Amino acid sequence: MLKAAAAALAAALALVVAGAAEAQEEAPPPPHQTWSFDGVFGTYNEATLQRGFAVYQQVCSACHPVTHLYFRDLEKIGYTEDEVKGIAAKYTVTAGPNKEGQMFKRPARPADHIPGPFPNDEAARAANNGGLPPDLSLITLARDGGPDYVYAIVGLGFTKPPPGFKPIPGTYYNQYFAGNHIKMPPPLHPGAVKFDGQPASVPQMAHDVAAFLNWAAEPNLDERHQTGAKVVLFLVVAVIVFYAAKRRIWSRIPH
Numbered sequence: 001m002l003k004a005a006a007a008a009l010a011a012a013l014a015l016v017v018a019g020a021a022e023a024q025e026e027a028p029p030p031p032h033q034t035w036s037f038d039g040v041f042g043t044y045n046e047a048t049l050q051r052g053f054a055v056y057q058q059v060c061s062a063c064h065p066v067t068h069l070y071f072r073d074l075e076k077i078g079y080t081e082d083e084v085k086g087i088a089a090k091y092t093v094t095a096g097p098n099k100e101g102q103m104f105k106r107p108a109r110p111a112d113h114i115p116g117p118f119p120n121d122e123a124a125r126a127a128n129n130g131g132l133p134p135d136l137s138l139i140t141l142a143r144d145g146g147p148d149y150v151y152a153i154v155g156l157g158f159t160k161p162p163p164g165f166k167p168i169p170g171t172y173y174n175q176y177f178a179g180n181h182i183k184m185p186p187p188l189h190p191g192a193v194k195f196d197g198q199p200a201s202v203p204q205m206a207h208d209v210a211a212f213l214n215w216a217a218e219p220n221l222d223e224r225h226q227t228g229a230k231v232v233l234f235l236v237v238a239v240i241v242f243y244a245a246k247r248r249i250w251s252r253i254p255h
C-alpha cells in the first residue's frame with residue numbers, strides 16, 4: 001500500500017519536473033494562417049496540393065520521408081493514373097526476393113510507398129549532424145498548430161537570433177522550434193521551386209507544402225466536411241418541420 005503511494009508520488013513528481021523542463025523549452029505558438037480547408041465548409045485546393053507536393057519532392061524529400069503515402073494516393077490530389085505512373089517510375093525501390101532469393105532494384109509503381117531518402121534512422125542522423133528528420137506524413141496531426149506549425153518552422157522561424165542567444169554548432173536558430181536550436185538548415189530560399197515557370201516565394205512554398213502535408217495526414221477531410229454540412233442541413237430542415245408541426249398542433253387549442 002505504502003509502496004504504491006510512494007510510486008504514485010514519484011510518478012507525479014516526475015511529471016511536474018518534465019512539465020517544468022518543457023515549459024523552459026517552449027516556443028511561441030505558431031501564428032494562424034488562412035487555409036482553404038479551414039472551417040466546416042473548407043475543402044482542399046488541388047492546385048495548392050500539387051504545388052505543395054512539388055516543394056516536398058524538390059526540397060524536403062532530400063531529408064524527410066512521407067512514410068504513409070503511396071504513389072497512387074497522388075491521384076486523389078488530381079494527378080491522372082498515367083501521371084502517377086510517370087512520377088513513380090522516376091524512383092527506385094528494393095523488391096523481392098526473386099526465385100534465387102535475391103532482393104533486387106526496380107522502378108517504383110503506383111502501389112509502392114513513396115520511398116524515403118535514407119535506408120535507416122542511423123543513416124539519416126549521420127547525414128544531419130545527429131538530428132533525425134522526422135517522417136512528415138503525419139506531422140500536422142503530431143504537433144500543436146498542425147499546418148500553422150509547419151508553416152512557422154519553414155516559412156517564418158529562421159530569423160536573426162535575439163541578442164544573447166548562444167548558438168550550438170551544427171544547429172540553426174528557429175523561433176518556432178522548441179528550444180530554438182534546430183538541426184535543419186533553412187530549407188526554403190526564394191525560387192527554390194518554380195511554379196508554372198515562375199520562381200516561387202518562401203511564403204508561397206511554405207504555405208503550399210504545409211497544405212500538402214495536412215492533406216497527407218488527413219486525406220479524408222473533404223468528405224468529413226461534406227458529411228458535416230449535410231448533417232447541419234438535415235438539422236435545419238428538421239427544426240423547420242418540427243416547428244411547423246408544433247404550430248399546427250397548438251393552433252387547434254384555443255387560447
Ligand code: HEC
Binds near residue numbers: 060128149
Ligand atoms: C537538409 C535536410 C533537411 C531538409 C532539406 C529539410 N529538413 Fe526539415 N528537418 C531536418 C532535420 C535534421 C530535422 C530535425 C531537427 C532537430 O531535431 O533539431 C528537421 C525538422 C523539421 C521539422 C520540425 C519537426 C518537429 O519535430 O517538430 C519540420 C516541420 C520540418 N523539418 C519540415 C521540413 C519541410 C516542410 C521541408 C521542406 C520545405 C524540410 N523540412 C526540409 C532536415 C531537413
